Amino acid sequence: MLTDIVGAVPDGLYSLVTPVALACGLVAAWWVPLAEVTRTGARACWAILAPTRGSAVVWGWCLGIAAVGLALMVIGSGALVAGPTESSVTWWPLPAPPDLWNSVS
Numbered sequence: 001m002l003t004d005i006v007g008a009v010p011d012g013l014y015s016l017v018t019p020v021a022l023a024c025g026l027v028a029a030w031w032v033p034l035a036e037v038t039r040t041g042a043r044a045c046w047a048i049l050a051p052t053r054g055s056a057v058v059w060g061w062c063l064g065i066a067a068v069g070l071a072l073m074v075i076g077s078g079a080l081v082a083g084p085t086e087s088s089v090t091w092w093p094l095p096a097p098p099d100l101w102n103s104v105s
Contacts, residue, residue, distance in 0.1 A: 029038050050056040 029035055046056070050059045
């Protein structure tokens with residue numbers, strides 16, 4: 001499990017691991033040195049989806065409302081305050097972390 005590697009995780013932080021990992025991945029995909037292709041593709045897609053300033057504002061409002069709705073659903077479900085449950089994600093499917101030093105020799 002994740003706690004075997006990093007130690008005890010306080011209650012409430014279990015549900016934040018996946019969103020934080022996703023956010024870090026998005027930041028890396030957008031700002032790493034080779035991400036110019038990602039930015040160029042995003043601009044091309046945005047130019048097709050929202051060719052005018054007005055349509056960009058409408059898309060922005062729609063995405064903002066969807067984000068607020070998703071946040072309210074997550075908060076309302078109690079996922080941020082509940083600790084690990086039987087349905088929680090098992091981050092380490094093996095019985096113990098691998099012993100890398102002994103497996104190399």
